[in-house]
Amino acid sequence: MKIAVLSRAPQAYSTQRLRAAALQRGHTVKVLNTLRFAIDLTADEPDLHYRGRQLSDYDAILPRIGNSITYFGTAVVRQFEQMDVYTPNTANGISSARDKLRANQILSRHNIAMPPTAFVRNRADVRPAIERVxxxxxxxxxxxxxxxxxxxxxxxxxxxxxxxxxxxxxxxNVLIQKFIAESRGRDIRALVVGDRVVAAMRRSAAGDEFRSNVHRGGSVEAVELDPIYERAAVRSAQIMGLRVAGVDMLEGEDGPLVMEVNSSPGLQGIETATKLDVAGAIIDYIAGQVAFPEIDVRQRLTVSTGYGVAELMVHGAVDLVGKTLGEAGLWERDITVLTLHRGVSVIPNPRKHVVLEADDRLFCFGKLDEMRSMVPERRRRRAKVRRLPRQPLSE
Ligand SMILES: Nc1ncnc2c1ncn2[C@@H]1O[C@H](COP(=O)(O)OP(=O)(O)O)[C@@H](O)[C@H]1O
Ligand SMILES: [Mg+2]
Structure with missing residues (x-):
């Protein structure tokens, strides 16, 4: 494959390692300075220029977008997405992960445990928020x-x-977060590639420091991850839309507490600590995925009028508990079940003999009219309320 690493630091350890790993595997690799792209929206098809010339064809990109250039960097990544060039990390994923609040909001609806967190603006709300966490x-x-x-x-x-x-x-803007004292200045960094953790390390803060970042003098050691930590890391990365990510977790009394998901994880610390070829794992993963550029499901599946995607509760308006998927009669109503969500696990392309349980959720594509009739009244009302014009904000 021909892959471009988007980076402003060609000499940095991570960039060098990714480049070497790609070359070693017989791929063509270029390190391109993210800030030298020009997004071209004049032609019929989305296009990109690099250093003043039209960009040649690439099979994949690996974005390593620094914090200071998030806006421009994600715009470039989004342009590659429009051009159907594979990227393990989407523009959406990168911008969501970068904002700790946004990441927390997204993860919190998916049963990912996180340190209790609050976000307020008014002075009067600060103290109650501190007390609440x-x-x-x-x-x-x-x-x-x-x-x-x-x-x-x-x-x-x-x-x-x-x-x-x-x-x-x-x-x-600041987050107010519970101090997880029991983690004692240590945290876990799990390097997720695709649907597995390829390397993990524990970082320990220096002296009386509570922050374990390597840049704050923290030391690192390889760890064998408990499967609970592995699952939390992989799910967090997937929910954020990141196939290459460094997931930071505190070791809470009741298990992992996800703090953040990094979209451009550094490789030096983790490769040194674990002696594992993380760069190689990233390149191999991308090479296996180039045929599947990211698809925005809603964007693509809602083009036919009257059809769309929806999540149906099994314990909903039409009670399906105890029935098999086949008996539920969805296909007859022009509804296709894409995935079945049960607790924290997901069954892709569920078969018709699967027996439905009370808390199951079905992610479906189908006729909106048919699906609407299966959504419980309460949720329908809530959805309607949300669509009413909002009161103008005071700011
Ligand atoms: N709620 C918390 N309780 C205890 N330690 C924390 C907490 N939040 C962060 N830390 C420590 O501070 C470090 C930096 O926090 P983090 O949210 O990852 O910010 P950054 O993006 O700057 O790395 C963490 O790696 C961890 O060691
Ligand atoms: Mg961190």
Whole structure:
């Protein structure tokens, strides 16, 4: 395959390793400076120019978009997506992961355990929010910090309030998060590629520091991950739309607490700690996926009028509990079940003999009219309420 690594740091360890791994496997690889692309929307088809010339054909890209160029970088990645060039990390995934609040919001509806977190704006809401996450000591985080910068541990509520007020006054958004004391300055970084963890390490903070980032002097060691941690990492990455990701987890009393999902994980620390060829695993994965460029399901499947995708609750308006999928009569109503979600597991292309359980959810493609009649009244009402014109915001 011909692959481009989008990076502004051709000499960096990670870029060098990815390049070497691709060459070693007989691929053609170029490291392209993300900021030298020009997005061209003038022609009939989406196009890209690089350093003033039309870009040649690529099979895949591996975006490594730095924090300071998220907007432009994700625009370039999105353009590659429009051109059907495979990318393991979508523009959407990268921008969602970059914003700690947005990532938390997305993960929280999928039963991923995270440290209790709050986000407020008004001064009067700060103290109740601190109390709600568990009181002092409390962690305060800038939404887009990295490498531990912008992560503060406030020992008392008063100090926390003062810090948050100061940051608000300089127009900085912050998260208020429970301090997970039992993790004792340590965390787990799991490197996810596709649907598995290819390497994992434990990072331990230096001295009395609570942040375990390598850039803050943290030390690293390889770990054998508990399957619960592996699953949490893989699911988090998948939910975020990232096939290559570094998932950071605290070791909470009841298991993993996902803190963040990094879309351009550094390779030096983890390859050194584990002696594993992570770069090689990434390249091999991409080579196996180039035939499947990312498809925006809603965008593609809703083109035919009257058809769309929807999630149906088995315990819904039409009660299907105890029936088999075949007996549910969905296909007869022009509804195709794409996946069945049961707890944290997913059954793709479920067969007709599968017996439905109360908490199952069916992700379907089909006739909207038919599917609407299967959504319980309460949810339908809620959906309607949401569509009413909103009150203008006071800001
Ligand atoms: N809620 C928390 N409780 C305990 N330690 C935390 C908490 N949040 C962050 N940390 C520590 O601070 C480090 C940096 O936090 P993180 O949210 O990953 O920000 P960054 O993006 O800057 O790496 C983590 O690796 C962890 O060691
Ligand atoms: Mg981190």
């Amino acid at each position: 568990g009181g002092a000591p409390v962690v305060i985080k800038l939404l887009e910090g990295t490498q531990g910068i912008g992560v503060i541990l406030a020992p008392q509520v008063k100090v926390a309030e003062a810090i948050i007020e100061t940051l608000h006054s300089t127009k900085q």
